[in-house]
Amino acid sequence: MWQSAYSANCRKRKVPKVQELSVSRDQAHDAGEHLYLSTSAFALCYQCAKCSAGCPIAEAMDYLPHQILKFVQLNLMEEVLGSSTIWLCAGCQTCAVRCPMEIDLAQVMESLREQSLALGVPAAERRITVFCDAFLADVQLRGRVHELRQLLAYKLKTRDLLSDIGLGARMLTKGRLTMKPNRVDSVDQVQLLFDKFKLPKTHD
Ligand code: SF4
Numbered sequence: 001m002w003q004s005a006y007s008a009n010c011r012k013r014k015v016p017k018v019q020e021l022s023v024s025r026d027q028a029h030d031a032g033e034h035l036y037l038s039t040s041a042f043a044l045c046y047q048c049a050k051c052s053a054g055c056p057i058a059e060a061m062d063y064l065p066h067q068i069l070k071f072v073q074l075n076l077m078e079e080v081l082g083s084s085t086i087w088l089c090a091g092c093q094t095c096a097v098r099c100p101m102e103i104d105l106a107q108v109m110e111s112l113r114e115q116s117l118a119l120g121v122p123a124a125e126r127r128i129t130v131f132c133d134a135f136l137a138d139v140q141l142r143g144r145v146h147e148l149r150q151l152l153a154y155k156l157k158t159r160d161l162l163s164d165i166g167l168g169a170r171m172l173t174k175g176r177l178t179m180k181p182n183r184v185d186s187v188d189q190v191q192l193l194f195d196k197f198k199l200p201k202t203h204d
């Protein structure tokens, strides 16, 4: 059953392209070594593809989740770090539940995103990283997200001002977007967290 869904998915998905990376092959290779040392569980993957067959985002990915694991096993980190897959993964854990080897693929994806940021690899899905940056900027400033400000920051950065205008207007009329931002009492504590972890910008 899952095999036919998987085959159909393969036919529909985009042809993968190796993205031009701003890191050298050696740096990407080192990232693979680091990942290998920190989470060796993925070495157990035997490519049954149950993870990919159940992944709700697979259709939008350039490489399927099990292909990402194969690349990691082969230390083909340029392909991995330049892929859209690592950014599109929603961390839903469906793959982990389905995996006969109990590999936590969501955690591997998270680790790959961290490696990508640490190496300054341009994200293949820039909109996702812009959204994350807008979210974190708000949390850093007030300890709480102001959706309207986050939305405007995202729209300005992506230069896509009109696509959701109808939805935005409906959310405003239903009171889902407030005009006045809130702030938590201890913003300084939040700031300490940001300082401690030196959170990097995820784009530009
Ligand atoms: S389900 Fe597990 S073993 Fe199968 S391909 Fe995916 S990660 Fe590998």
Ligand code: SF4
Pocket: 051, 054, 055, 056, 057, 058, 065, 088, 089, 090, 091, 092, 093, 094, 095, 096, 105, 106, 109
């Ligand atoms: S955690 Fe990521 S890779 Fe796994 S099923 Fe969910 S979206 Fe797909």
